[in-house]
Amino acid sequence: QVAISSQAWKFVKNFNDEFKKYLTINYNGDGCVIIESGKIPDNVFNIEKKNSRNNSVKKEPNFDKDLYNKWRYYVNVSALHKMESGVSNLVEFNELRKVTTVFVRLTQIKFNNKEDLQIAQEALSAVQRILAVQEGTLRQFLYDDKGAVILLYFGIPPYSHNNDALNGIESALQICSNLKRILDDFTIGVGTGMTWVGGIGNKIRSDYSVVGDSVNMAARLMMKAKKGTIYCDETTYSLSRDSVQFEDIGLMEVKGKANSIKVYQPIKLKSRITDERVPGNTEDDIELIGREKEISIIKRELIEYDRNGNNKTIIVEGDEGLGLIPLEDKLINESKKLKFNI
Incomplete structure (x- = not known):
């Protein structure tokens, strides 16, 4: 079932007649419209059946080049990488990858005045400059119940390195330093682990996403971190401790985990001359x-x-x-x- 507000229903109620006959529409007393669908044949959406014999054949991009040059700057770089290689359906291409996720929470930004918008822009620009050097991926800038949040990934196509956990921690430390010049209240969470990476949706509309426990863990640690600090999980710590000085925060309870987890706070990069000789x-x-x-x-x-x-x-x-x-x-x-x- 899908529940739609009466205001939204005004804009979507004019379904195609062929499509409407597969729906059961009820008007809820709370001002909502409840839609329940039966089995909808693929041909209603004009979806072509996949030819499995041609799955391995690389296709040339089938989009207009002039149009592509206009919107390419607004498309996720990982999805763009697949599209440029001739992939027309992102859902068909997915993989398991070890990815480091970084969540940045800009706590003091509420978007209730003009100054907040300017601060958000400066903060995002500071993050993007670091990503350009560290070859990370900016996935989202969003505002939800957690506040203003920036989501970053290290280790997804087209970028991958020997130690993306270290890349993620180095970037988090640089972001932390840069943000302190812009705003006072922010927190950062970092998690590393095996994730599912690929397209979610269908051939008509899909999104390139990263799904895994470590992604959720990074978000939880972002919420647990103290003002102006970075918290990371044990996997990230283990992969980067030779190059980074950490403080052991100890065991911590986080949402979604039955047992407490080990949490660490990266402090600074170690000097390679003094620490690795x-x-x-x-x-x-x-x-x-x-x-x-x-x-x-x-x-x-x-x-x-x-x-x-x-x-x-x-x-x-x-x-x-x-x-x-x-x-x-x-x-x-x-x-x-x-x-x-x-």
Whole structure:
């Protein structure tokens, strides 16, 4: 059954006659209209039957390119990614992914004056700037019984990283720092776990969504967090504790969980130089084996900078586990010897 207010009924009551014969419509004494439907054939909605033999064939996008360029900025980036690859029905494509969810609650915004709208715009812009760097996805900005809420995801297409939990925590810390310049009252919740990611709806209308216990957990932690703080679950903590300093909040009861859960508060990122170096080494006694070529390039670039004074950008990149951090430390130490700012 569907209950519709009498005001809304005025706008939707003129059903197609072919469609109306499958409905039972009753006028409720409380001012509502109750609609109950029987089995409605697909052809009433003009839905084409799916041809399973062609499921694996990639299709070219069937939308007008000029129109697409106008509305692409208003479409969820994950859905857009699928559409650009030729997917015409989002519901057919779904997957299980480990995703980190971040909820940001702007508690003091009530949208009852012009200033609130300006603050909300500044807050959202601050979040978007961080997402552009961290490659997260802005899913929603909404206002409901929880207040003004921003919903973010890390790890959904087209973005994915080795450690999206760490990306989520780093972003949350940066968001926390930025928001303190804009407003006083906000809270952030972070949760990580396996989620169902894909289209919800039907071929005519669908939405790209993320569903899972960790999404609900992030929302619960957002509501539990103290003013101006971030709370995260144990999974997020376990995946990011090597790079982030946390405070153990202890056990906490949350809605939807029979047992209390462990909650942590991220405080700040650890310094990679001081926290990740092998104990006993000092800045001047780092010995790198098999990195003679890279060290030679670093020294050459620094000497050239010393001579010419032109700014330099040196990028150290490679797969995880190849010893990039010691090489970065070497670059920093060599720069300090020459009294360069880095």
